[in-house]
Each structure stands twice: as structure tokens, then as C-alpha cells.
Amino acid sequence: MLRTEKGIDIATLVNDKISFAIHSIQELDLSKAAIELKHAGEIVDNQINTFNANDSDESFNDGFIISEFVKLFTYYGQYLKLLITGKYSESWSSLQDIQSALRIIFRFTDMPRLPILIHIEKQCGYLEQLYPYHVFFSTGFTKESAECSICGKSIDSLECEHVAGELYRGRLAYGIVNQIKELNHIAVVTNPTDKRCTVQILDSSEQFAAISYFANGIKKKTLKPFDFSHLEFRKIRKLKNGIDNCGRNDPCHCGSGRKYKKCCMAKRVIETNHVDIVSDEFYRNELSTHGGRHFIW
């Protein structure tokens, strides 16, 4: 996954801390995980600060990737904390943070994707389906210029040599829009760049019922975070509410005046959507087989 010796050196320094943090996340000891990851982040930053002009671009890029790796698990811990405290609306943005870190790691590493990253990627895809967000807002505007995050020139010009989204000596190039010429429209889209632009829904809303159910499983420790594997969607048949005590010859509950057996009895079972949250003990099977260490790199 890492290309340089310097990168491997930094990884070795923080490996135990990240492993310990992952273990703490699995046991829902999120404060402990946050402390370990904060220390790991500081170690990575300090090491990168010792790099100088003689160090290769790849060394800087490796430092950046390790830093994103630490962030990934920091976001994962923050996400769980929001879930178990019932902050579902905010947790959506945190789920996007996890995925942004994953995309960066995948983008800039050539090696096959690591099992733990593939597992988190899969989890994110399923978790998104438990939220009520399916459409998003998109603003369309014309920008006069966007400043390059690296050289400060307009990234929308050939004067700036940096390509948005590429990594240059451990720094990501992106455009900072400072002059909007005209706001053209606001659209509702299904596939936005940033899924954080949603309609605000109250945390107490019924629309969060599915993610709230998942969060309760985590909170009560009936489901361990890394053991969550996938969702299974199916239809189930159940009795309509309020008709359980209706006898065949009783007046129908719908108020038609007819006998129940000649009215709504045939319609007493309805089909509803159901989702099973499935666990597969990923942590025990995959992560712990390496003694909880050195499985990351």
C-alpha cells in the first residue's frame, strides 16, 4: 500500500495505536479510540514535518495517505458517537466524511484494496440505505475563477499546472471558488458531488426509524460495529393494525355495516417492506487472526 521507506517507517510508528483504536471502536470505547487516533495523527504530522526538500514526492504522498487512514478511523468513531447519541441528521455528514477519506485512500494507492477498507466501504453503502436521503440540492453557478489550493493561481486556467484532485508532495489540489459570476439555478439531483446538501430532518422523525434501530443495536452492544455486514431487504406479510380482535361474524371495523368475513377479512394481511441487519463477525474472523496487529498496511 505504501511506496516508500519513510512511509513504512511512519506506518510502523502508528500501527499499534491504530490497531488499538480499531479494537476500542469495536468494543464501543469511543473516547479511548479518539485519544489513540489523536496521538497517531500527531505522530504522523510530526514525522511529515521532518521531511525536507530532498525527500521524494512519494514520501510526502505516503505521509498524506497515512494521515487519511488515521482520519478514516477518527471519522468512523465520530460517526458511531453521533449514532448512539441519537444525532441521526448530523451522522449523515459524518458518514460522508468516512467515504471521502476512503475515496482518497483508494485513489492514491496502487495496491489491492485492504480487507478492512473494503469492509468499511461495503458498510457505508448499506448504511446510506438506512437514511431517508435520496435526493439532494445542487447549486449551478458560473465561476470567474477558482484559486488553486497549491499555487494560488486560477485552477481553471492553463497558467496553473495543477490538476484538481491530484496529489502534489502530500497536498491535494483543489479549487477555492472566490468569485461567483452568476448563480444559475438550484437543482434537485440524485447524484451530487457532496451528499451533505440535504433537506434537514429532525432527529426525532419517523424517517430515521431504520437508522435509529441500527443505532440501538450498537448502543446496546447486540451488534458490534465492525461485525455489521449487510442488509437484507424483503417483504413480510402482517396483520393490519386494529383488526386482531375482529370475529368473522362481527360488524366490520371499517364501518361498512357488513359482517367482517364478507368485507375486510380478505384484506387483513398487508405486505410491508422489511430489512434485516446482518452481522458476520468480520472483526473476529478477519482482523483478529493477525493478532490485531500489522493487518493494516
Next chain:
Amino acid sequence: MESIFEPETICKIEVVGNDSEFMAFFDKHPKGILCVPESLVGLSQYNVVMPETYRFTKWINKKRKDITINVAQSEGTKSLNSNDFWMPIVFLASDVSLPVFLNLVSSYIYDLMKGALKHDKANIHLKTFFRDDRAAVTKTLSYSGPAEKFLQIAKDGNLDKFIN
């Protein structure tokens, strides 16, 4: 029921009626690709280029130094909170055939999608002006649809089965 948010894939080649802008480029430039603003081809009253224009141009300059690519003067760049690839509207000179151009776009998209997650969706929108010498007409290829389908078109090199 088909969602209004997921419109059908469009892939079509059409003959251009008024091709004066394209011919002005084609007659003067034997080589390369020119990215043009929407207004130049009558798609908008604004003189702006599509979101991917500069990233694509720099990518070509870096990865394919043998191909000349320029951006026509514009008043700005469109910006959308869309995860789709809004490719530049381009004019192709005689040395860049349509299949070559589609392969370039395909490599570009493939490169950008290296970091994509399995459940990420990506659509591509492009409009390309090129000269059909055999028929002596200017044509456009318009594509708007899923990236996977586009990559398949570019790989097969057979546009016919996708054109609607």
C-alpha cells in the same frame, strides 16, 4: 416506474446544420482538440465552458503530450454540485478521430474513478463536433448516461449498437 431523476441514456450522432463555427476551426487547424464554450455552439447565452474543461485539458497535456488541446476564450467555468462528469464541448481537428477521442475520455474517466466506491454512481455528459469526410458533413456525437456504458462504447469502438 422510471424515476424522473434517472433519465434514459442518450447516445446519438446528428448532422450539424449551421457548422460555420466548427468549419472556421477545422479549416485553420489541422491538428488537435479545441474545447469551446456553450454559447459558441448555441447551447447557452452564456460564454462559459463545461466543468471538466480545464481538468481534462491539463490531463491531456500531462498524459498525452502528442495531442494538442486548447481552450477557446470564455467568460468563466460552469460549476455544479454534481458527481457527473460534464466533459467539455469539443471540436476535433482531422488528426483526432472520434474513436481516438472517445478512448482519451475513457482513459480520463477511468483514471478519475480509481478512487470511486463500489456504490458510487457516475454519469458522463459530452458533446463532440467532428467532420465526416466521406459524407462531407459536420456531425456531433452527444452522450449522456452511465459511465460504465460509455466505457463499454469506447472499448468496443462500435457506436452503432448504442445509438438511439
